[in-house]
Structures are given as C-alpha cells and as structure tokens.
Amino acid sequence: MKRRYAVLVGFTLLLPLIYYMVHPIQPEARLRVAVTSSLYATGLLDYVAKKFKDVHPDVEVLLIPVGSGAALRYAERGDACAIIVHEPTLEKSYLDRKVIEGQRILAVNYFIIAGPRSDPANISRARDVVDAFRRIYDAGERGLTYFISRADDSATYIREIKMWRSAGVSPTNRRWYVECGCGMDQALIMASELKGYILSDVGTYTALRARGRIQDIDVLYNGSTDTMLLNVYSGYIAKRCGGVEREYADLFLDFIYSNPDIVDRFGVKEYGSPLFYSTKLFGDRIVDLWRGLALGE
Amino acid sequence: MAEVFNTIVRSVVVSGAATALASLWSIPLAYTLIFRSRGSVLLEAIIETLVGVPTVVLGLLLYILFSSSGPLGFLGLLYTPHAIIIGESILVTPLIVSMGYRSLRGTAHLYYELALSIGADRIQRMRIVVGQSLPGVVAACITGFSRAIGELGIAMMVGGNITGYTRVMTTAIALEVTKGNFEEAIILGVTLLLITISISVSVKLISRVWMIWRSS
Known part of the structure; x- marks a missing residue:
C-alpha cells in the first residue's frame, strides 16, 4: 500500500513540472493566423511574425500553414482569427457570406x-x-x-x-x-x-x-x-473572432500592410530577387485588379 | 464517383500487393530469427524500433533513390504505383517480422523437433512450424496491411497522388483536407476504416475455416 502512495505522490509532484515544460512562458495573448502554404513555405511570414513580436512582445503569433480553401474554412469555424490567402474568387464568396471581413491586400507576385x-x-x-x-x-x-x-x-x-x-x-x-x-x-x-x-x-x-x-x-x-497572371495575397479577419485576439489580428495585418519594405526586401539577399512585392507600386489600382480576378474577367 | 471507387480499389490492391510481397521475406525472416541464439536480443530491439519508422522519412529516402538524378532513377519507378508497393512492403516488413516472431516463438521449438523426428526436410520443417501458428502469422499480415493502407508519407512522396494513377485513399483524404472539403475527407476516412475492418474480418474467417478444414 505504501508504495502505491509513494507513486501517487511522485506523480502529483511531476504534474506541475510537465505543465511547466509544456507552457514555459504564458504570453498575454495568442493570435492564430492560417496562411496559404505558398506564402509560408518561403519563410516570409515567420520573418514578419518575428518583426511583429519585436513591437508587440506580449503576443504569440501562431502560424498555421494550410491551403487557401482550408484557411477559409478555418476562419468560418472560428479556428483561426486572421487568414492570408490568394484566391480572389473563393475569397469573394466568403466575403459575400459575411464569414470574413476587413480585407487588406498585403502582397503580390x-x-x-x-x-x-x-x-x-x-x-x-x-x-x-x-x-x-x-x-x-x-x-x-x-x-x-x-x-x-x-x-x-x-x-x-x-x-x-x-x-x-x-x-x-x-x-x-x-x-x-x-x-x-x-x-x-x-x-x-x-x-x-x-x-x-x-x-x-x-x-x-x-x-x-x-x-x-x-x-x-x-x-x-x-x-x-x-x-x-497576377497573384494577389490578401489578409482577412474571421467574423467569429473577437476580444483581444481580434485586436491583435487587426494590428498584425496592419503591421504587414504599413511596412511594405519587409515584403519587398524579403529574400533579395538569399535568392537575388524579391519573392513578393508590396502593393506600393500599384496604388489603388490593386483593388480593381483583385476584383477583376475575383469576378473572373 | 467512379474515380472514388477506383481510388478505393487501387488502395486495396497496392497495399495488398505490398503486404503479400513483404510477407514473402518477413515470415522466413521471423522463422530464422527464432533459431538464432546470438544477438537475437539486439536484432529484436532493432526490428521493434523500426516498426515505428516515420513514413515520410522512408518516403524521402525512396524518393532520393528513385529520383531521375538518383542511383535507381534509370528504372523509371518514381510516380508509379510500383514505387508505392515497394515502399510499403519495406515499411511493413519490421511489423510483420516482429509480430510473426512473437507468435511463432511459443511453439516453434516443439514443432521443429516434432518435424525433425518425422524426417521432414528444411522447407517442410518451416511449413509445419509456421502452419501451427497460422492465426498469429495471419494476424501479423493483417496488421501489416492496415499499416500499409493507412500510411500517407510514402504514397505521397513516391506515388505523387496523380489522379487516376497513383492516388490512394490516404492521399485523397489529405488532398480533400487541403481543399477545405472536410466532409468529403471524413467520408473517405470512415470508408477507409470500414474497408480495412471488413478485409481483416474476412481474412481471419478464411484462415479459421482453412485451419478447421485442414485438421478434419
């Protein structure tokens, strides 16, 4: 009997340790961002998230790499707060169904x-x-x-x-x-x-x-x-997302939008040419181009 | 719908062929392992560890082998169902060996001596020993089949998930998930499970009937 208690006590002592290992630091907020895999695979978003953390150290940005279709479904189900996708036609149908909102065109290639x-x-x-x-x-x-x-x-x-x-x-x-x-x-x-x-x-x-x-x-x-052959990456906020996470989702998308140099400079050193371009050059014309792609013109 | 049906059939055929191929060398391997005295503990441990080898790792190794710039590129196996069969047969080998080994171990020495005493030659001896533990050996093969049909990494990497050629159920499920078609993915997943269960049950029934028929 005594041994059984010893095991029980030992295990109870172990639990906080396991908990501590799993949650080494408890950030104030976490932000779930589902991103299209082509954007994630190049490493751009990890880079952006790191820069974002320098400004907002209390947020943990969790990047979930999935296809555009899955990202939109995640937003619909409330499993991601922000999404970055590049499928204008599909985006439009989700926008029409009022599942996502707050479009920001973040990058093109x-x-x-x-x-x-x-x-x-x-x-x-x-x-x-x-x-x-x-x-x-x-x-x-x-x-x-x-x-x-x-x-x-x-x-x-x-x-x-x-x-x-x-x-x-x-x-x-x-x-x-x-x-x-x-x-x-x-x-x-x-x-x-x-x-x-x-x-x-x-x-x-x-x-x-x-x-x-x-x-x-x-x-x-x-x-x-x-x-x-224009490829337009847009960020959206899921309608089901609220509270602190939503505030940070807005901040995160605005951060990318208002720092076009991050997008323009990414990969230049490594690959010799940029992989993505900010919408700086296009100005307001980019919205029309996006709409053209969404309507399949 | 026809494509879904073809995918299911292809899955069963590819995994079945892989399991059959693997059992060709796995069962004799398990048999020889029993009559090995030196280093059997180490071998056992290695094989049991290999049971859990990540399928993508094996898939990647095979991809490098079969790639047109790889050592076996001239065979032209990459992105064919044959490549999946080869990969899966390697994948399930440790599983069939270790399970087969465990089911043979209990009775092997007894029946081996019995076979010796009636003057059986080497092949006959093996047939007698394996035949006496047939349910266990069949169970090992079924587990191998389940592992093969449920694996994704190899089919994706060396098969390529090509419509109408190398798409199997697991790669089809992965594809539906990336498309965001979660409902279709669930339906395919449940189908996969049902097929695997019904095949296991029927193989078990057949082997039981065969055992009864043989002993009568």
Missing part, C-alpha cells in the same frame, strides 16, 4: 510557366499566356510533353483552369495531363522529374530553384507584365 529547357511546345515564342497554353496543349496532343497540374483547388490551379478555358481547350483526362493533387513544391519537383510544363507562382519557383531542387526546368514564360 505573379505566375510563370516553367518547362524543360528544350521547350518542345515553343512557348518562349508565344504571343501571350493564352497562346502559350494553346501551344502546350498542341505539344501534349502530339505526345511531345507533359503538363503537371496541381488539381487541388488551390489558387494556382484555379488560375490554370482559367487559362485553359481562355485558350478554348480542355486537357482533362488526357494522358499528358498529370493531375498530382499536391502542393506547389511537390508539383514543381514532379515537373522537373517528368520534364513537363507547369504553372507556378514565381516565389515558390525561385526559392526551390535556389535550393537546387528543380534543375531540369526553366522559366519559359514570364507573367510579370500580364494582369492575367
């Missing part, structure tokens, strides 16, 4: 088409992006190449579908059209392995390329000047 160096579809000579997609379709039909599609309802995938539709062709169920249902990183690696074409945001491509992971594909079509 653009999509590129990468493909094998030999460029069997000849897209480097394409007039515009729609022509490039038509060329890929023709080359695929002739068995010259593959196209790797995310096929995961991500912003990149939705944009890709729009491009095929604009080109007036449908690649679904074609043998050369590989639907991987995977993240941008893995899709790029697959494109490099299979020597196929792919639509990617420039940030993920640049970061992965610099790490030497995708040496068999190059940028063959650069969408930096094409509004059809």
Whole structure:
C-alpha cells in the first residue's frame, strides 16, 4: 500500500513540472493566423511574425500553414482569427457570406510557366499566356510533353483552369495531363522529374530553384507584365473572432500592410530577387485588379 | 464517383500487393530469427524500433533513390504505383517480422523437433512450424496491411497522388483536407476504416475455416 502512495505522490509532484515544460512562458495573448502554404513555405511570414513580436512582445503569433480553401474554412469555424490567402474568387464568396471581413491586400507576385529547357511546345515564342497554353496543349496532343497540374483547388490551379478555358481547350483526362493533387513544391519537383510544363507562382519557383531542387526546368514564360497572371495575397479577419485576439489580428495585418519594405526586401539577399512585392507600386489600382480576378474577367 | 471507387480499389490492391510481397521475406525472416541464439536480443530491439519508422522519412529516402538524378532513377519507378508497393512492403516488413516472431516463438521449438523426428526436410520443417501458428502469422499480415493502407508519407512522396494513377485513399483524404472539403475527407476516412475492418474480418474467417478444414 505504501508504495502505491509513494507513486501517487511522485506523480502529483511531476504534474506541475510537465505543465511547466509544456507552457514555459504564458504570453498575454495568442493570435492564430492560417496562411496559404505558398506564402509560408518561403519563410516570409515567420520573418514578419518575428518583426511583429519585436513591437508587440506580449503576443504569440501562431502560424498555421494550410491551403487557401482550408484557411477559409478555418476562419468560418472560428479556428483561426486572421487568414492570408490568394484566391480572389473563393475569397469573394466568403466575403459575400459575411464569414470574413476587413480585407487588406498585403502582397503580390505573379505566375510563370516553367518547362524543360528544350521547350518542345515553343512557348518562349508565344504571343501571350493564352497562346502559350494553346501551344502546350498542341505539344501534349502530339505526345511531345507533359503538363503537371496541381488539381487541388488551390489558387494556382484555379488560375490554370482559367487559362485553359481562355485558350478554348480542355486537357482533362488526357494522358499528358498529370493531375498530382499536391502542393506547389511537390508539383514543381514532379515537373522537373517528368520534364513537363507547369504553372507556378514565381516565389515558390525561385526559392526551390535556389535550393537546387528543380534543375531540369526553366522559366519559359514570364507573367510579370500580364494582369492575367497576377497573384494577389490578401489578409482577412474571421467574423467569429473577437476580444483581444481580434485586436491583435487587426494590428498584425496592419503591421504587414504599413511596412511594405519587409515584403519587398524579403529574400533579395538569399535568392537575388524579391519573392513578393508590396502593393506600393500599384496604388489603388490593386483593388480593381483583385476584383477583376475575383469576378473572373 | 467512379474515380472514388477506383481510388478505393487501387488502395486495396497496392497495399495488398505490398503486404503479400513483404510477407514473402518477413515470415522466413521471423522463422530464422527464432533459431538464432546470438544477438537475437539486439536484432529484436532493432526490428521493434523500426516498426515505428516515420513514413515520410522512408518516403524521402525512396524518393532520393528513385529520383531521375538518383542511383535507381534509370528504372523509371518514381510516380508509379510500383514505387508505392515497394515502399510499403519495406515499411511493413519490421511489423510483420516482429509480430510473426512473437507468435511463432511459443511453439516453434516443439514443432521443429516434432518435424525433425518425422524426417521432414528444411522447407517442410518451416511449413509445419509456421502452419501451427497460422492465426498469429495471419494476424501479423493483417496488421501489416492496415499499416500499409493507412500510411500517407510514402504514397505521397513516391506515388505523387496523380489522379487516376497513383492516388490512394490516404492521399485523397489529405488532398480533400487541403481543399477545405472536410466532409468529403471524413467520408473517405470512415470508408477507409470500414474497408480495412471488413478485409481483416474476412481474412481471419478464411484462415479459421482453412485451419478447421485442414485438421478434419
């Protein structure tokens, strides 16, 4: 009997220790931010969160990397207070349902088409992006190449579908059209392995390329000047979120918005060019561009 | 709907093939482990530790092997169902060996001597010993199958989750979750569980019927 008590007492003494280990510091508030994985994977948000903590040391920013679709669902269920996503069409439907509010356009970059160096579809000579997609379709039909599609309802995938539709062709169920249902990183690696074409945001491509992971594909079509290939990242507040967390969510999104240099300078040293751009250059025009993308014009 | 059905069938076939392949070497391995006296404790510990190897780690190793710039790239196995089968068969090997070992250990020496006394050769001896602990060995294989069909890392990394080719149930579930389609993911998850349970039950029933039929 005595031994049983000793074990019990010992265990009770252990509990505070375990608790202390799990919660070393109790921050005053925590802020849950669900972010799209392409933004998170580059490390931009960790960097931003660190800068934010310098100004507001009493907040713990918890970044949850998920797809844009899942991030919006998290906001709807109240599992995240702020979200950063890049899917205008879907964002608009959630805005219309009044699930999210307080939009701030935080960063932009653009999509590129990468493909094998030999460029069997000849897209480097394409007039515009729609022509490039038509060329890929023709080359695929002739068995010259593959196209790797995310096929995961991500912003990149939705944009890709729009491009095929604009080109007036449908690649679904074609043998050369590989639907991987995977993240941008893995899709790029697959494109490099299979020597196929792919639509990617420039940030993920640049970061992965610099790490030497995708040496068999190059940028063959650069969408930096094409509004059809603009990639817009917006921050929102979940309507269900309230109290202190909401105040900090507002502060956090405003912090990114009012410090465009953080976004513009991120990655320049590491990768030679910025991965994302602030909306400084666009001014008010960015809202119209976003609306254009949301309405699928 | 057809694609969902295909995914389910593909999951069962791929994991079943992986388990069958793994049992080909795992059961003889478990058998030889029993008659090993030196270092068996160490081997046992190593195998039991490998049971819990993270699937993504194994997936990553296989990806590096199968990658077109890797040593086995010339085989062209990356992003094929065969790669998943190979990966999963490696994954479940420690599990089948350690479970098979434990179920054989109790009776192996007794039946081994019995087999020796009736003049059985090496293969026959193994058949007798394993046959006497068949329910345990079958249970080991079923557990291996459950681990294979429920694993995500390997199927994702070397399979690539390609629609109509390498998508299995776990990668389909992961995909639905990233899409934010939590309901579909739950339905797929429950289906996965039901299929695994019904396969386990039917394999157990078949092996029991077979044991009765053989002894009568």
